[in-house]
Amino acid sequence: MNNTLKHIIRLIVLLLLQGLLINNLHFLGVFHPYIYILCLLFLPSSLPRWVELLIGAAVGLVMDAICSTAGVHMAACVAVSYFRPLMISRLVQDVNRIGSQICSSTLGDWQFTTLSGIMIILHHTLVMLLEAWSVAHLGWLIMSILLSSLMTFVLVFLYDRTQR
């Protein structure tokens, strides 16, 4: 119960932070970190997969409403929710051993870095490609995706450290 509450509060705080603060900061016009994805990354692995998919879709829809980008965040978040459990079972031999908590201390440093890195790049690539809806400025787009992913990753990494 306590844990569920923690997840919900973290989700609300992250959505507000993303919508009110981070979306209004303009880091040179290239950095668009989407740190709300953190709440999807840290979801317990004991969740049934269909629940995780629905949570992903709902979080994405709320973010779409905030950013006025109907469907874009939803598509990206659903993809993250679908591939995350698959990746976790790939990275960890014995899923039961790690318990439901997902962070670097339960998964291992290297495994957690790989998981969050790939998920963040997947999410940012989908969001920015779908938002632009064209590949006209491909070089610029790729740079923006990489730099934004890096920034999100650093923030996720720092948050993970505070959880130890």
Place this chain on the structure above:
Amino acid sequence: MKNLLQFIMQHSCLLLFILLEVLAFLLISTNQSYSRSTILTSSNQLIADVNATGDDIVSYFRLRKDNEQLSEQISRLQEQVQSLENALEPLKENADTTAYKYAHLNYQVIPAKVIDLSTDQEHNYLTLNKGKRDSIEVGMGVVCSQGVVGVVSRVNERFALVVPLIHTGINQSARIKKNGQIGFTSWQGHDYRHINLAEIARHIMVEEGDSVITSGLTSTFPEGIMIGVVEKARLDEGDSYYNIRMRLTTDFRKLHYVQVLRNTAKNEIDELMVDE
């Protein structure tokens, strides 16, 4: 039948995933045009309320700057009034000024505040704190003290969603002030400071520094509101139209107070169109 059920059970996650993705893509493709659905944009009542509260907090930190801007604008207006009065003085005695007056009386100005805006996307938007109950309607023009901002695309009771000039789906009729040539603006994305001017034919003289204003051909904006200044005008061999890049006079990242223009003669003009 049994096999089918078994298949569905086995792949329920994959199927749900595909279903949700298809839904998301349906949403994206139906919202590619700039008239987006109200629920999923920042003119959504709840989201707009949250944004308005956020803006209330932030605006205290901006008070000083806003004050400076306002007083600057007042002094500029005073100067303008003075120079216009000076210019009017010799005309008063003989000229018939009624025609001039009427041309300018058609627009009513509704002041509004920007509570949310984006400048980094291809489909940018801004949200205003005025809506239907302040008699704002879809299609009205929005300007600020520096120049044209955009066009209202959605309204609900208390808020309005504006599509700015820096949106890849909007074209605004524009005129080069010096020679009266008419073209339209088009935005290519990414750079919120610059916009292109299309459809200016090659025989026309265009120079760096020429002012570009609204044409007055649409009922959205009166003629003569600043849009931008020509920064580069390129004419390649074989091109029949210029490639014109202009610097927008409106700084979209600093937008705070704007004015919505209500054309009081719009209905009469529309009526004429229908009768034709």
